[in-house]
Amino acid sequence: MVREGPRTTPLIGETADGVGWREAYNSWVRNLYYAIKPALPRPAQIALRRWLVRQQRKRCGAVWPIDERAGAVPAGWPGWPEEKRFALVLTHDVDTATGHARCGDLSRLEEALGFRSSFNFVPERYAVSPELRRDLAARGFEVGVHGLRHDGRLYQSREVFRERAARINATLREWGAVGFRSPAMHHRLDWIGDLQIRYDASTFDTDPFEPQADGVQTIFPFRVTGPGGASSYLELPYTLPQDFTLFVLMREQGIDIWKKKLDWIAARGGMALVNVHPDYMCFNGETPGREEYPARYYAAFLQYVKERHGGAYWHVLPRDLARHLSEPSGKAGRAAQGGGRQERAEVRV
Numbered sequence: 001m002v003r004e005g006p007r008t009t010p011l012i013g014e015t016a017d018g019v020g021w022r023e024a025y026n027s028w029v030r031n032l033y034y035a036i037k038p039a040l041p042r043p044a045q046i047a048l049r050r051w052l053v054r055q056q057r058k059r060c061g062a063v064w065p066i067d068e069r070a071g072a073v074p075a076g077w078p079g080w081p082e083e084k085r086f087a088l089v090l091t092h093d094v095d096t097a098t099g100h101a102r103c104g105d106l107s108r109l110e111e112a113l114g115f116r117s118s119f120n121f122v123p124e125r126y127a128v129s130p131e132l133r134r135d136l137a138a139r140g141f142e143v144g145v146h147g148l149r150h151d152g153r154l155y156q157s158r159e160v161f162r163e164r165a166a167r168i169n170a171t172l173r174e175w176g177a178v179g180f181r182s183p184a185m186h187h188r189l190d191w192i193g194d195l196q197i198r199y200d201a202s203t204f205d206t207d208p209f210e211p212q213a214d215g216v217q218t219i220f221p222f223r224v225t226g227p228g229g230a231s232s233y234l235e236l237p238y239t240l241p242q243d244f245t246l247f248v249l250m251r252e253q254g255i256d257i258w259k260k261k262l263d264w265i266a267a268r269g270g271m272a273l274v275n276v277h278p279d280y281m282c283f284n285g286e287t288p289g290r291e292e293y294p295a296r297y298y299a300a301f302l303q304y305v306k307e308r309h310g311g312a313y314w315h316v317l318p319r320d321l322a323r324h325l326s327e328p329s330g331k332a333g334r335a336a337q338g339g340g341r342q343e344r345a346e347v348r349v
């Protein structure tokens with residue numbers, strides 16, 4: 001079936017998906033946190049958010065890190081190219097100038113292990129180096145757009161979004177980019193149709209720790225089509241927990257959760273899409289700061305993918321995945337464009 005437009009954060013008292021009051025409570029506490037956050041210094045924000053995540057985690061075991069409902073294969077799903085069992089997509093949001101300065105280290109880490117990824121930059125928050133963009137592209141990486149200013153206001157109103165969408169579209173053209181991700185994973189799939197993109201990646205299968213915590217409950221890509229077919233793009237939800245959540249907020253000391261989720265996605269033939277931020281990564285064996293984790297965690301994840309699943313995954317850039325699913329002649333194109341009977345292969349907004 002074609003789903004209705006995206007859910008927004010549940011209202012207090014709403015009973016949805018059997019989560020009901022528990023989710024309502026989580027949502028209330030979360031909203032309270034985001035209301036007072038701007039008044040707090042950064043260390044206090046992190047301390048409070050760690051506490052909040054600890055509280056939420058006790059209640060979210062049934063839907064995080066794995067929401068079994070998200071593993072359902074959409075009707076008519078054609079499978080991945082070359083008979084691969086699952087897809088592997090590596091993405092990065094570069095939130096700050098610090099992250100921008102670490103893109104070289106991160107891309108070389110991936111390159112040394114035989115991987116490529118996409119780097120999403122914020123056009124109006126820090127200087128995005130044209131040389132860096134060109135160098136990444138020349139080495140087989142992708143460049144995408146991560147919001148406009150990363151100030152939490154992109155979705156403030158329809159007018160604000162429209163005005164910013166024009167500047168985002170100009171940046172997409174200038175950079176030759178076709179992919180977008182919103183800061184803080186805010187999303188309105190109907191508004192995102194204003195962007196001239198091949199794909200958006202601002203959603204997730206399940207992540208109750210996000211400010212807008214409505215997971216799309218699928219580990220497969222799906223097409224989003226605007227009214228009258230006016231706009232159409234692929235939605236690529238991230239399906240592995242974000243590094244910041246695991247290593248900074250939860251202070252996990254290893255990658256067991258990534259491994260467990262990856263194995264589950266592989267078994268269901270879905271899309272393993274990870275979002276890792278160079279901003280929080282500590283390279284060259286230095287001691288991680290308060291909001292950092294050792295880059296070797298990510299290297300260990302890539303090693304694990306190769307060793308445990310070598311030969312079974314289609315390693316693809318998000319733009320190439322979206323292009324593949326948009327080919328009108330192929331089986332994949334037909335499935336991603338969807339028909340009335342397909343669960344989550346298409347969403348009309």
Ligand SMILES: [Zn+2]
Nearest residue numbers: 093095183184
């Ligand atoms: Zn960000």
